[in-house]
Amino acid sequence: MFTINRENLRRSHQLFWFIVDFLMLGLLFLNILWIIFDSLYAVDVVRDMLFQYAQPFAEFYRPIHRNFIFYDLVFVWIFLTEFVIRWVYAIHSxxxxRWYFYPFLHWYDLLGCIPIGSYRFLRVLRVISIVYRLHKYQVIDFTQTRVYQFLRFYYEAFMEELSDRIVIKVLSGAQAEMTHGSPLIHRIQNEILLPRRDLLTQWLSEKVAETAQTGYIPNRGALRHYLENCVDHALTQNVELSRLRQVPMLGPQITETLEAAVGDIVAEVIHRILDDLASARNHAFIEDIVGTFLQETEAPGEGPSESERQIIQVVxxxxxxxxxxxxxxxxxxxL
Structure with a gap:
């Protein structure tokens, strides 16, 4: 069974309404059980069994069954009174x-008060709404009950089966589109991306500049030191420089000067490139790159090329x- 948090019940500012909820739950359970029993009593087989094995009770209940709607109206009157009180409270608070939103949002309460046929079983929805409200305010906790865990397990199993089948169907459709050739990619490129090439170029230029400024400029010194070490290591491994270093007197001086010059040139070139990327001067460069990738193309007529088939195979x-x-x-x- 679910547990009741008495501490939250005492501290709540809606203690009165929670007490009303518990009373209504009791009346709803009693009323629903009575409706189920009366429906079974209306079945000839059940009524005959009652007269056979419990004749005094069956005789006693016969007039109640005939006037069941009258007795059910007592419950309907209580439910409607509670509904009107809650409606007035909703308007006041x-x-x-809008004042008329309450009956539309609690339509099941009104329909459940109709004492005719299947409308009465809508009172089960009222039970669910009350239990959910009590659980929402942490007054009761029904998540540990076996019924809840059983229903939750099979609900999640059903949703997993349903969602997996839908996703597999969508993926299979995408495979069929790619295999038989679809103009979707060409339409995306020609009708969506190409008209917005200037916007894409501007956005990409700003992002490249922002990335270069935040990643390069604060680490300019460390990058230069790293580049100089890389150049020094590469020149040290060079065979021609090793031979030049063996020249008497001038060899070591020439190689050191050459290593310093090459290191400065490489570092300066890299810094110049990154400085350009970090400024507004990168716009023309980015525009050339975007223009290279975004060119108007025609939809394939006879089928994809060999390279496109390989890409489709990978996908x-x-x-x-x-x-x-x-x-x-x-x-x-x-399970």
């Missing part, structure tokens, strides 16, 4: 934007791996 294998992963059912492992 301005719980909703298909990736999708197949995803489909195999989706085929693994976690709920079965938990």
């Amino acid at each position: 301005k719980l909703y934007g 298909n294998e990736i999708i197949e791996a995803l489909k195999k992963q989706l085929a693994i059912k976690r709920w079965r492992q938990e």
Whole structure:
């Protein structure tokens, strides 16, 4: 059974309404059980069994069954009174934007008060709403009950099966589109990306400049030191410089001067490139790159080329791996 947090119940500012909720729960359970019993009593087989094995009770209940609607109206009157009181309270405390929102949001309460046929079983929704409200305010906790865990397990199993089948269907459709050739990629490039090439160039230029400023400028000294070490190491391993270093008197001086000059040149070139990327001067460079990748193309007529077929094959294998992963059912492992 669910547990009741008495501490939260005492500290709550809605203690009165929670007490009303518990009373209404009791009346709803009693009323629903009575409705179920009366429905069973209306069945000839059940009524005959009652007259056979419990005739005094069956005789006693016969007039009650005939006037069941009258007795049910007592419950309906209580439920409607509680509904009206809550509606007035909602208007007074301005719980909703308009005074007439409450009956629309609690339509099941009104329909459940209709004492005719299947409408009465809508009172089960009222039970669910009250239990959910008490659970929401941490007055009761029904997550540890076996019924809740049973329903939650099979609900999650159903949703996993349903979502996996939908995703697999979508992935299979994407594979079929790529295999048979689809103009979607060319339409995206020609109708969506190309008209916005200037916007993409501006955005990419700003992002490159921002990245270069935040990543390069604060580490300019460390980068120069790293480049000089790399150049020194590369020149040390060079065979020609090793031979030049063996020249008497001038060899060591020439190699040191050459190493320093090459290191400065490389570092200066790298710094100049990164300085340009970190400034507004990178716009023309980025525009050339974007223009190279975004060019108007025609949709393939006779089928994809060999390189495109290889790419499609790779994408298909990736999708197949995803489909195999989706085929693994976690709920079965938990079961």
